[in-house]
Amino acid sequence: MLDRLTMPFSNWSVEPGNTEGALGYFARLVDDEGHDSMRVYSKWIEVNGRNIVPSSLLEVVCDLPISDDRRRRLAHATPVERDGSYWLGGQRFARRDLSFRRRRWCPACLAEKPYHRSWWDILAVRRCPYHDLELVDRDIDNRPVGWWWPRFDVTKSGNALAGPRRPNVLRRGTLAAYLLMRMDYEDAWKAPLLDGLDATVVIDLCHLVGRLVSNSKTDSIPQLASRTVDAGYRALASDRAHLVGAIARWMERNLLRAEIDRSYSVVFGWAYDQARSLLDVSAKRMLLSAFRKAHATVLTGGHASQADDDGMVSLTELAAEIGVDRRGLSSLISALGSAGKAKDGKRRMSFDSSQIAEIKREFGALLSREKVGDLLGIRSWEISPLSAAGYLIPVSRASCDGDRGFRFLRRQVDEILRLIALIPRVSTGASRKFRAYCRAENRPVGDVAVAILRGEIAVRDVDGRTGFRGVRIALDGNQLPERQHQSDTISMCEE
Ligand SMILES: [Zn+2]
Numbered sequence: 001m002l003d004r005l006t007m008p009f010s011n012w013s014v015e016p017g018n019t020e021g022a023l024g025y026f027a028r029l030v031d032d033e034g035h036d037s038m039r040v041y042s043k044w045i046e047v048n049g050r051n052i053v054p055s056s057l058l059e060v061v062c063d064l065p066i067s068d069d070r071r072r073r074l075a076h077a078t079p080v081e082r083d084g085s086y087w088l089g090g091q092r093f094a095r096r097d098l099s100f101r102r103r104r105w106c107p108a109c110l111a112e113k114p115y116h117r118s119w120w121d122i123l124a125v126r127r128c129p130y131h132d133l134e135l136v137d138r139d140i141d142n143r144p145v146g147w148w149w150p151r152f153d154v155t156k157s158g159n160a161l162a163g164p165r166r167p168n169v170l171r172r173g174t175l176a177a178y179l180l181m182r183m184d185y186e187d188a189w190k191a192p193l194l195d196g197l198d199a200t201v202v203i204d205l206c207h208l209v210g211r212l213v214s215n216s217k218t219d220s221i222p223q224l225a226s227r228t229v230d231a232g233y234r235a236l237a238s239d240r241a242h243l244v245g246a247i248a249r250w251m252e253r254n255l256l257r258a259e260i261d262r263s264y265s266v267v268f269g270w271a272y273d274q275a276r277s278l279l280d281v282s283a284k285r286m287l288l289s290a291f292r293k294a295h296a297t298v299l300t301g302g303h304a305s306q307a308d309d310d311g312m313v314s315l316t317e318l319a320a321e322i323g324v325d326r327r328g329l330s331s332l333i334s335a336l337g338s339a340g341k342a343k344d345g346k347r348r349m350s351f352d353s354s355q356i357a358e359i360k361r362e363f364g365a366l367l368s369r370e371k372v373g374d375l376l377g378i379r380s381w382e383i384s385p386l387s388a389a390g391y392l393i394p395v396s397r398a399s400c401d402g403d404r405g406f407r408f409l410r411r412q413v414d415e416i417l418r419l420i421a422l423i424p425r426v427s428t429g430a431s432r433k434f435r436a437y438c439r440a441e442n443r444p445v446g447d448v449a450v451a452i453l454r455g456e457i458a459v460r461d462v463d464g465r466t467g468f469r470g471v472r473i474a475l476d477g478n479q480l481p482e483r484q485h486q487s488d489t490i491s492m493c494e495e
Helices: 022-032 038-044 054-062 068-076 107-112 175-182 199-213 228-236 240-254 264-268 270-276 281-299 315-322 326-338 353-364 369-376 384-388 410-422 434-441 445-453
Strands: 080-082 085-088 091-094 431-433 459-462 471-474
Touching: 022 038, 022 054, 022 068, 054 068, 054 080, 091 199, 175 199, 175 228, 199 228, 199 240, 199 270, 199 281, 228 240, 240 281, 264 270, 264 281, 270 281, 315 326, 315 353, 326 353, 369 410, 384 445, 410 445, 431 434, 434 445, 434 471, 445 471
Parallel strands: none
Antiparallel strands: 080 085, 085 091, 431 471, 459 471
16 A cells, blocks of 8 residues: 655656656656755755765655656666766766756757756767757856756746757767667667777767867867867767778878878877877777878878778888888888888888788889899899989898898889880881990990980880890981980989
């Protein structure tokens, strides 16, 4: 038999609203009793009303003879402290993520139904995701509304808390919508980088990334604006390539090339420090990896790799793996840069799996000076002018067997052979074989080779198989005007 006299309320017909927790529900029951102070009423029913503790109010309302479904919904929407964290909507928040000091609300939500939505207590939620209004914590007289006041339609002085009605559309690109989804109040969607993390970690990440991508580069940590956290959420809401792209775009917008070629702590500043001090190991690893990948992407002028493997390897690690001097690997990467793949500056670099595969491929295909001579149809000591003219970039210290000789990129040799094959030819007239021409003109072979590639010497024919050896030089009448030899490159050959 129910004894109404021992019940804390005489009436509990008020139905809890969607996302309404014990705190707001308790307040509405107090109002329903005709009382106008939560504090006084709580004291009266022997609940500590001085410091609002949502879980003790949950116990009070759950003792009422209400349905299990109602109890379950109220418990789900009530923050409960456990093990130093608050659990709200099945999600873990840090104490600093929530505030019950004074009420915050969306005037358009209150216009729909006057009760307190528990997610208004999450401080990171600065805007209502349904009405795109900033949450307010003061009435029209600029006065805060304390939790002692049990009504949600008006303040004690009669000011309306609700505003005009607005269209109600969930904005999915907001942290608030994501949190509501995680709390099971909205249909599920996927955010692969965030779904495995606690809500409190998600909030930290969205603040960090939002502050970074929605500001220019600053020395101090930028202030939060009402949409900052949502900018962070949108950068983090998709896959890793999307996040890397967002960070890379920020770098390209905000840093000069010389600034990009610096250490991570210089490039990302406070954001790098914050990322390194994230307590959650997987969040920290994910964000630092995205920073490194964005950095490598912008430095190499490449596109963010779609590879989903997180392993970024440093230059030193990669050199050790290949078994080559670090300076040798650096030299190879510089040469690759000159071949149009990467840009200058490798002081602080790391590589993802696809870049590593390419570097290893190029490393395995490096050619000795002798081999380059063979392929180009000249002698090994005759290739220096090609190197001086930039057609071949020598790679130093790139041998695993201790040989200190220069090596050369296969792709650059292939490019020279391609240029030879494509040389425009003079259709008629006398000609002389390449080497015979050099002898007759008394010019170093390497210089003539460079002149041919530059189109300074007219070519009669090319056999297409033996490099320069297969080139026949046109002799009469069609000779192109020869540029001055020492014009724009440093020749390493004596005349
Ligand atoms: Zn709203």
